[in-house]
């Protein structure tokens with residue numbers, strides 16, 4: 006199972022040059038199973054380049070994709086109108102979230118409806134279907150996907166994707182529970198090869214007026230990674246006001262508590278094994 010990051014910025018995209026190493030696109034990651042099934046986590050602006058790459062790399066036959074939403078805040082959906090596979094007549098896109106399928110369909114329809122976008126969602130040529138991932142989880146091909154609720158305004162969920170004993174957990178929009186590790190999330194992430202975690206604020210920023218905003222810190226990520234016994238912690242969902250230098254500093258500080266910590270960045274690709282990702286993940290911090 007492979008994980009590749011296409012957008013790692015929270016809240017809104019940034020285009021300034023100091024963002025160039027980490028990248029300025031909002032959340033999108035692609036997980037590819039051993040059999041080649043593609044699971045996309047969130048449709049932030051990073052999904053535009055992912056869509057182009059999927060089309061460029063397609064083999065013969067329909068392009069089949071699963072697009073899984075953690076929630077529907079703008080930073081996680083704003084790339085969808087520009088996702089080129091939606092325009093292919095021979096693409097089959099299965100949409101997943103923790104919500105009722107009809108609600109999800111309605112949200113996406115409004116996002117791409119008049120007067121916000123010229124091509125209505127339900128008129129895009131790709132074949133589309135809508136599904137719910139509930140507490141019991143689902144199996145798609147060789148991959149098992151389960152969900153865990155997070156502490157976030159209007160709700161968000163973490164997803165765990167697991168294949169052949171290797172697991173990645175995405176927990177990108179969540180607020181710490183006061184004075185203790187989020188035990189429900191620690192249990193959910195238990196033994197994962199990779200935990201992708203919300204590092205929006207520094208601990209200093211968090212206690213200076215950012216409580217209740219629904220986001221977390223590298224410090225909570227490091228404590229959670231330790232409690233859950235994951236192999237690697239990947240910090241992500243970075244603050245648009247943080248420079249590359251600040252972001253690389255977050256991982257350095259986190260390594261004081263949880264040594265196997267790195268920063269997500271656009272283009273970072275990890276091959277997951279039951280014991281963690283390949284060394285390519287750690288190379289990110291030396292670059």
Ligand SMILES: [Zn+2]
Nearest residue numbers: 015016080178
């Ligand atoms: Zn977000």
Ligand SMILES: [Zn+2]
Nearest residue numbers: 076078157178
């Ligand atoms: Zn959010």
